[in-house]
Every structure is written in C-alpha cells, then in structure tokens.
Amino acid sequence: MDINAKIRERLNTKIKDWQEHSSRRIYFKIDKQDIRTTASILFKELGFRLSTATAMDNPDGFEILYHFSDDKAGKIFSMRTFIKGRENAEIDSLVPVFKAAEWIEREIWELFGINFKGHPDLRHLLLADDWPKDEFPMRKDYKKPHERQP
Numbered sequence: 001m002d003i004n005a006k007i008r009e010r011l012n013t014k015i016k017d018w019q020e021h022s023s024r025r026i027y028f029k030i031d032k033q034d035i036r037t038t039a040s041i042l043f044k045e046l047g048f049r050l051s052t053a054t055a056m057d058n059p060d061g062f063e064i065l066y067h068f069s070d071d072k073a074g075k076i077f078s079m080r081t082f083i084k085g086r087e088n089a090e091i092d093s094l095v096p097v098f099k100a101a102e103w104i105e106r107e108i109w110e111l112f113g114i115n116f117k118g119h120p121d122l123r124h125l126l127l128a129d130d131w132p133k134d135e136f137p138m139r140k141d142y143k144k145p146h147e148r149q150p
C-alpha cells in the first residue's frame with residue numbers, strides 16, 4: 001500500500017479535505033481538536049518528522065499548516081487546521097508529541113497571538129521581552145507605531 005493510501009486509511013474520518021498539488025506535495029485538512037492525535041499518528045506510527053509549521057491570518061480566523069516530511073518517499077504532507085475567530089485564538093500544543101514543535105509554536109504565538117494549550121514555555125523568541133502584550137506583528141490588523149492615531 002502506498003503512503004498516501006496508508007495515511008487516508010489510518011486517519012479515515014479525521015481528514016476533511018485531501019489535495020494532491022503534486023506527487024510529492026499533499027495537503028489535508030483536519031479539525032483543530034484532532035491535531036494532537038493526527039500528529040502522533042504521523043510521527044510515531046508512520047515515522048514522519050515535523051519540518052516546520054506556518055500560520056496565516058485569514059478573514060475568519062487563523063490557519064495553521066504543520067508540514068511533515070516522509071523522507072523515505074520524498075514527500076511533504078501538510079496538515080491544515082483552522083481556528084475560528086481572532087479573540088482568544090487557541091489550539092493544542094504539539095510539544096507533548098514531539099519537542100521539535102516548541103520553538104515554532106513560540107514563534108507563532110508571539111507573531112500571531114495564537115495560544116498553544118499545553119506548551120511548556122510560551123515566551124518571546126524573536127521579539128523583545130518588553131514587546132507590548134496584545135500586539136502581534138503578523139496579524140493583518142497590526143498597525144505599526146507610525147500608522148497609529150495619536
């Protein structure tokens with residue numbers, strides 16, 4: 001059984017959408033409550049590694065893509081999930097599954113303001129320690145100091 005079929009069989013109803021952009025680049029959507037279980041299956045059962053994660057600010061909230069590499073097959077599987085709304089945006093941390101998620105979740109937290117529940121150390125990674133608490137420079141509504149009203 002090829003790896004695509006194995007993932008689809010193992011994740012079954014957790015997969016809400018499946019898109020093969022090329023033979024080596026696959027995106028699939030899951031509900032945010034399934035990310036920890038799904039990541040565990042990809043990492044522990046199928047032997048994938050977390051390459052990185054990316055976040056995007058969308059009109060209805062945020063999208064996070066967790067990019068997993070299947071080094072044996074030379075494929076990247078991007079697990080997409082959505083967080084509705086902008087206020088109190090949060091999602092489970094993947095650090096309990098693999099330590100590799102620690103820094104990228106810190107980066108997404110400080111730049112987008114998404115809280116990662118269960119993360120052991122959410123503190124600034126890139127921004128100054130005295131950066132204003134409710135200012136997230138990668139959000140579309142972020143205003144630079146020179147753009148703000150007096």
